[in-house]
Amino acid sequence: MFQNSGLSLNQAPPIMVVLRLFLIGSIFGLVASIMLFFWHDSLTDISSSKTLALTHTLTLGLMGSFMLGALFQMMPVLCGVFIKSPENIAIRVTYTLAIGTIFLVTSFLYTNTILTIFAMIFLSLAIFSSVYIISKELFKIKHSSSSKGMLVSILLFALAAMLGILMLSLRAGFEIDINYLNLKALHFNIALFGWIAMLIVSVSFQVIEMFYVAPSYKKIYSNYLPISIFILLLLYSFNQFIPIFSSVINIVIAIYMFHAIYTLINIKRKKRPISDATFWFWIVGMISLSLFGIVYILDISTILSATLFVSFAISILFAMSYKIVPFLVWFHLNAKGYFDAPMMYEVISPKYAKINLYIFIVAIFTLIIATKFILLYYISSTLLLISFIMLYLAIYGAISKYNYTLINGKKFNF
Amino acid sequence: MSIANYLTKEHRECDNKFAKAEAAAAKGDFVETKEEFLNFADDTLLHFKKEEEQFFPLFEELTGSSDGPTMVMKYEHEQVRGLMGKMAQAIESEDKDAYLSLAESMMILLQQHNMKEEQMLYAMADRLVDNTKVEVLISKMEELSL
Numbered sequence: 001m002f003q004n005s006g007l008s009l010n011q012a013p014p015i016m017v018v019l020r021l022f023l024i025g026s027i028f029g030l031v032a033s034i035m036l037f038f039w040h041d042s043l044t045d046i047s048s049s050k051t052l053a054l055t056h057t058l059t060l061g062l063m064g065s066f067m068l069g070a071l072f073q074m075m076p077v078l079c080g081v082f083i084k085s086p087e088n089i090a091i092r093v094t095y096t097l098a099i100g101t102i103f104l105v106t107s108f109l110y111t112n113t114i115l116t117i118f119a120m121i122f123l124s125l126a127i128f129s130s131v132y133i134i135s136k137e138l139f140k141i142k143h144s145s146s147s148k149g150m151l152v153s154i155l156l157f158a159l160a161a162m163l164g165i166l167m168l169s170l171r172a173g174f175e176i177d178i179n180y181l182n183l184k185a186l187h188f189n190i191a192l193f194g195w196i197a198m199l200i201v202s203v204s205f206q207v208i209e210m211f212y213v214a215p216s217y218k219k220i221y222s223n224y225l226p227i228s229i230f231i232l233l234l235l236y237s238f239n240q241f242i243p244i245f246s247s248v249i250n251i252v253i254a255i256y257m258f259h260a261i262y263t264l265i266n267i268k269r270k271k272r273p274i275s276d277a278t279f280w281f282w283i284v285g286m287i288s289l290s291l292f293g294i295v296y297i298l299d300i301s302t303i304l305s306a307t308l309f310v311s312f313a314i315s316i317l318f319a320m321s322y323k324i325v326p327f328l329v330w331f332h333l334n335a336k337g338y339f340d341a342p343m344m345y346e347v348i349s350p351k352y353a354k355i356n357l358y359i360f361i362v363a364i365f366t367l368i369i370a371t372k373f374i375l376l377y378y379i380s381s382t383l384l385l386i387s388f389i390m391l392y393l394a395i396y397g398a399i400s401k402y403n404y405t406l407i408n409g410k411k412f413n414f
Numbered sequence: 415m416s417i418a419n420y421l422t423k424e425h426r427e428c429d430n431k432f433a434k435a436e437a438a439a440a441k442g443d444f445v446e447t448k449e450e451f452l453n454f455a456d457d458t459l460l461h462f463k464k465e466e467e468q469f470f471p472l473f474e475e476l477t478g479s480s481d482g483p484t485m486v487m488k489y490e491h492e493q494v495r496g497l498m499g500k501m502a503q504a505i506e507s508e509d510k511d512a513y514l515s516l517a518e519s520m521m522i523l524l525q526q527h528n529m530k531e532e533q534m535l536y537a538m539a540d541r542l543v544d545n546t547k548v549e550v551l552i553s554k555m556e557e558l559s560l
């Protein structure tokens with residue numbers, strides 16, 4: 001049994017597998033902020049080519065890279081699953097995803113069949129190969145609530161990608177008899193609530209308890225949540241034939257809202273005394289998610305609900321990065337026997353993370369107000385840009401410190 | 415009681431003691447930090463001893479391998495012991511930043527270790543071992559001391 005689970009001494013994936021994905025992801029975050037600066041007036045039209053370019057830079061380029069990085073990192077810990085030769089696979093996935101995203105974004109901006117076809121090829125390669133590798137391992141194991149959630153989210157990621165590729169083939173001129181608007185709504189809802197939100201929820205099942213020594217979620221809740229979301233989203237996907245099913249999406253969002261509040265309660269009851277930046281990033285993320293639920297269900301404003309969802313996803317991304325990156329650098333050097341391995345605080349100082357947190361909070365705050373006072377977009381996008389530059393520099397600095405110690409560090413020889 | 419219940423409960427108790435030591439360090443009270451840290455260290459080391467002397471051998475018997483998961487777990491115990499040494503140094507030199515930084519690494523290291531044990535080793539052992547044997551194992555673990 002353990003032969004399959006591959007628990008071994010070097011079960012942690014090579015550090016660069018994760019850091020490379022994070023580094024490239026943060027560049028997409030930076031690019032998205034610049035797009036927001038120049039194109040914010042196109043955002044009111046959710047089908048405009050600029051809106052599509054921006055949303056896919058965010059979801060595929062930024063979130064996609066970070067989430068795959070987190071999956072590669074966490075699977076061995078959470079599920080005892082070791083991906084064979086992760087270095088090669090990860091390099092391939094990292095670059096094909098980035099290139100595919102660039103093709104996709106440019107194909108939105110300059111409607112061009114060749115660009116569209118290239119986007120389809122690269123994104124299919126990146127997404128389906130990573131989904132295959134990850135889900136193949138996840139199917140083998142005995143499940144925790146976290147790994148169930150990961151499996152659901154990775155399968156729905158594949159579904160969202162298939163729907164996206166179907167739409168791209170329509171754009172590329174293939175004739176398929178299908179309701180485009182319906183397809184689009186399905187693609188969008190599966191991607192946001194099946195893949196992104198689901199993965200974040202499954203991660204929270206583990207890390208809230210683990211990083212902050214907080215109470216765990218009730219077993220009955222965490223065990224059945226992933227499968228419930230999966231079933232609800234499948235029901236929702238039949239809404240073209242059974243119209244009543246289109247309201248199922250509201251149930252899904254209500255569940256996520258509940259999760260956000262539950263998480264806030266749990267994390268506030270943490271036993272560890274320190275409230276570092278990552279703790280507050282979780283708080284901001286979960287408050288955003290609960291507000292998103294209210295705005296979405298009451299149908300207050302599309303742009304506002306989109307803003308809140310983005311705020312939710314990016315907050316958690318920062319929360320995870322500022323914890324995982326310094327830990328990985330310390331952990332890998334320590335495990336290699338360097339006794340002068342930099343400590344976590346030396347890799348990224350808590351003050352630096354706090355400054356990034358404050359800038360990010362103001363960015364989000366102004367971004368929310370900007371939905372009413374358009375001019376504020378210049379300020380909020382600049383602050384968002386600074387947040388991503390800080391994140392990029394933090395990850396880049398961590399990699400440099402890692403490499404420096406590899407060359408100059410003092411080492412025990414086992 | 416199952417093996418998982420017994421050993422998981424110890425993980426949680428260690429977490430609580432760890433958090434107390436950290437709270438004291440955050441206040442800058444190194445007398446209290448030392449006291450709470452020693453509580454944490456004693457409990458954790460005793461827990462490791464129970465695993466290494468009683469639970470792992472049983473597990474190795476069940477799976478027929480001694481260079482699999484238990485070897486990884488023992489290796490991680492060594493990492494934790496090393497880190498404990500560094501934390502003790504930070505307490506001696508009353509270096510708050512160093513202590514809190516090491517505490518951060520310790521927590522993640524220990525948590526991911528515990529998670530692997532709880533979700534794989536303990537769970538698997540409970541499935542394979544019958545009740546009477548579990549009773550014997552737990553009473554043997556109870557007899558151990560540092």
Ligand SMILES: [Fe+2]
Pocket residue numbers: 462465487491527531
């Ligand atoms: Fe252990």
Ligand SMILES: [Fe+2]
Pocket residue numbers: 421425461465528531
């Ligand atoms: Fe243990």
